[in-house]
Amino acid sequence: MKKVITYGTFDLLHEGHLNLLRRAKALGDYLIVGVTTDSFDLERGKMNTVQSVTERIAAVLATGLADQVIIEEYKGQKLEDIQKYDVDIFAIGSDWVGKFDYIREFCEVVYLPRTEGISSTQLRENLSCVRVGIVGTGSIASRFVPEAAEVNGVKVVSAFNPDPELCADFCRSFSLAQAGTYEQLLESSDAVYVASPHYTHYEYVKQAIEAGRHVLCETPFVLRSDRARELYELSESRGVFLMVAHKTAYCPAFVHLVSLLKSGIIGDIVDVNASVTTLTDENSDKLASSHFGGSVTENACFPLLPVFKFFGTDWKDLRFYSKVRNGVDIYTKGILLYDNAVASFQVGLGAKTEGNLVVSGTRGYAYVPAPWWRTDYFEIRYEDQNQNKKYFYPFAGEGLRYEIKDFVGHIAANDLRSYRLTREENIRMADVTDAFLNKIQVFQI
Numbered sequence: 001m002k003k004v005i006t007y008g009t010f011d012l013l014h015e016g017h018l019n020l021l022r023r024a025k026a027l028g029d030y031l032i033v034g035v036t037t038d039s040f041d042l043e044r045g046k047m048n049t050v051q052s053v054t055e056r057i058a059a060v061l062a063t064g065l066a067d068q069v070i071i072e073e074y075k076g077q078k079l080e081d082i083q084k085y086d087v088d089i090f091a092i093g094s095d096w097v098g099k100f101d102y103i104r105e106f107c108e109v110v111y112l113p114r115t116e117g118i119s120s121t122q123l124r125e126n127l128s129c130v131r132v133g134i135v136g137t138g139s140i141a142s143r144f145v146p147e148a149a150e151v152n153g154v155k156v157v158s159a160f161n162p163d164p165e166l167c168a169d170f171c172r173s174f175s176l177a178q179a180g181t182y183e184q185l186l187e188s189s190d191a192v193y194v195a196s197p198h199y200t201h202y203e204y205v206k207q208a209i210e211a212g213r214h215v216l217c218e219t220p221f222v223l224r225s226d227r228a229r230e231l232y233e234l235s236e237s238r239g240v241f242l243m244v245a246h247k248t249a250y251c252p253a254f255v256h257l258v259s260l261l262k263s264g265i266i267g268d269i270v271d272v273n274a275s276v277t278t279l280t281d282e283n284s285d286k287l288a289s290s291h292f293g294g295s296v297t298e299n300a301c302f303p304l305l306p307v308f309k310f311f312g313t314d315w316k317d318l319r320f321y322s323k324v325r326n327g328v329d330i331y332t333k334g335i336l337l338y339d340n341a342v343a344s345f346q347v348g349l350g351a352k353t354e355g356n357l358v359v360s361g362t363r364g365y366a367y368v369p370a371p372w373w374r375t376d377y378f379e380i381r382y383e384d385q386n387q388n389k390k391y392f393y394p395f396a397g398e399g400l401r402y403e404i405k406d407f408v409g410h411i412a413a414n415d416l417r418s419y420r421l422t423r424e425e426n427i428r429m430a431d432v433t434d435a436f437l438n439k440i441q442v443f444q445i
């Protein structure tokens, strides 16, 4: 019996795929089809697949052409499969000509002419698309536009900045329509990305929700918990999706770190410590007391993410130790006490620390090197160093594409509840800044 194997993503299965599978099958008696997993596609930088691996496998099986479907999980798996399944012919579309010649050592390699005029990419482009307007045109917005281009189902269409010259420059460099007013921006979009200074978030978000627009708001979301709660309640009553653009919460390494540690591999977690410090120009708005600047307001939402993920939001005691200059904290250490655990964080705009994350447990600890908030790597360490393990993950581009993909995925599925960073977690992050701004248990050093 002659065995043939072929591989692909097979997203939105189309005529080109069918032609390929038919011709691959005709090369032998038994056809094995390898379908890439979602995580392997992510690792290869294929962010825009619409269907999940189970849907794609179901579609391949429904063609009736595959005798066996396997999943392709990692780079280099093909050679292993070819030997394991005793394959005679490896077949693949002609867009790959030359790329798989190394396989000839193990079996025959056939490149089949690609069907012209159709691809998953084209089909995805025809699907409905969320039109995004950006308010605020600073550095994070400049990173957002190219990242959004990597994600399927979203298109940045326009931008608004109260300073028309800055806005014009931004729109010119990214070929976007310039909105003369915020109302115009809302009219021309289905969703807004709020990337303005944090003290302006509340008004922009509220107005967008009231206009029925979905909102992706940069961190820190808002600094007061009553405002955070109000905005969530408003979004729920209007049936729009409100999500906070906390990029770490959506990154593959962080997502896996949380579930791995929750599965108990370092025992009971007793301590979390995380730091985020970014030395900032003294004249920056980020250090202006008139604009609620300072290290806690600017950066605390980052270390609070792992703290909340591991210990929840029900702390028993919260204290801050701050170094203050010109009425603003240039450095703060925060300590949160829980029933059976303790957590601490350091944030600084005027002092520098190592920016790592350490999660300590009764059997071992996790070490995430600086900058932990955009990591592609961490280690699990034990008393017996032979048991230590290193984990590596993709971190594509600036990492914003993960949150953007999540955002449009929720909108497409009409699922208004974000679980990677919950409503409660965002409200409680605002509780922390609220307590700090109200000088509750704030001690100067």
Ligand code: CTP
Residues within 6 Å of the ligand: 007, 008, 009, 010, 011, 016, 017, 020, 091, 092, 093, 094, 095, 096, 113, 114, 115, 116, 117, 118, 119, 120, 121, 122
């Ligand atoms: N294929 C083909 N003709 C097409 C599209 C795909 O023969 N018009 C073949 C590819 O060469 C590959 C297999 O189908 O051997 C699976 O391809 P896949 O990457 O899943 O499909 P594409 O439509 O090329 O997807 P994308 O647009 O995301 O690259």
